Amino acid sequence: HETTGAVVALGPDASGIKVGTNAVVCSWVGCGSCAHCKQGNEHLCGAPNFIGVNKPGGYSDYVMVPHPRYLIELGDLDPVKAAPMSCSGLTTYSALRKFGSILKDLPLVILGAGGLGLMATGLMGKLDFAAPVVVEIDTAKRSAALKAGASAAIDPKDPDAAQQIRDAVGQPVLAVLDLVGSTETAELGLSLIEKGGRIVIVGLLGGDIRIPVPSLPLKAITLQGSYIGSPAELRELVTLLREKGLPDTPLDCRPLDQADAALSDLRAGKVIGRVILIP
Incomplete structure (x- = not known):
């Protein structure tokens, strides 16, 4: 596709x-x-x-x-x-548009630096948005995010990760893009977001979250899904x-007859960026 x-x-x-x-x-x-x-x-x-x-x-x-x-x-x-x-380009572009012009001055927090995360980071420069703060568990992918234009790349496993993110943003966190879509990333986004902020969830990893209903109006936050x-x-x-x-963004070009191997590498988390299959 x-x-x-x-x-x-x-x-x-x-x-x-x-x-x-x-x-x-x-x-x-x-x-x-x-x-x-x-x-x-x-x-x-x-x-x-x-x-x-x-x-x-x-x-x-x-x-x-x-x-x-x-x-x-x-x-x-x-x-x-x-x-x-x-x-991946369209999905991240559409998600970024949902934040509006606020991203020109406010660093976006991006959760995940897989193919979508690196694409989003690269596109933000083309859109003249502020450099994002990327959160990613994989060391190599954090390095790739910095090369793609992130202002900081933070390991969510660090005990003080949430404070590191707030410090890197340098102002109230008002924009979070979740490209993982797990219980852990959704809860992290909700813990970070300040009054009037917006969380856009794209990732489909799966999980559940519980949100106190009064927190939505009291904090006036928006929790939004984005699909392609x-x-x-x-x-x-x-x-x-x-x-x-x-x-x-990192691209790994391979012959079309290596599609099965490419999918296996992707499933195993060995791919940084995107694999391109060439007939």
Whole structure:
């Protein structure tokens, strides 16, 4: 579901893009008739036809795209380096937009420095946002976060991790992006957030949290989920990156026939950044 490539053929009714054009595939294809789809939020469709999820995806030499509107021209962007934009790029871009302009002056706390965390950190520089404070248990990934532009990278296992985070932010914590989505990270975010703050949860690791209901109005906090992003947001992202360049996140390029090994490495936590499979 993270795919780029060159257009090699068009169906008889297809128009609006030329053969040979390098494009990123917007994989988030909805049913086209529900309320979400009519609002342009096909990623929230209840009966989706997602490429690479519900339909055959990019682990192949060719991929079928149902309409040219799901192909976004890359211009001069490297199609190999741009491949993660259709999911990890879009997912983090959409999540970052939910914080609004506050991130220009206020450091965001990012929980997790996997592929999404490093992507979010890199994108923040392209958006002219303040450098984030990243929280990550893995030493190598903390180092990668600093290289990607984080102002600090903190180990949540440290006994004084919460105070380290507050000190690194340097002002009340009003923005937390949870890219892990576990009981521990959600509870950490809730313990950090100050009055009027916002927590956006993207990660899907799993778990449960208990929140005293009065704390929500008394602290006036917002707890929000964010799932992928809309086709329009992907177009915005690609337009931004065609102007400012791709974020400098770690990429590990491998032949397509190494897909199984790449997935095994990912499952084992051995991947820093993203693996790119090349046919």
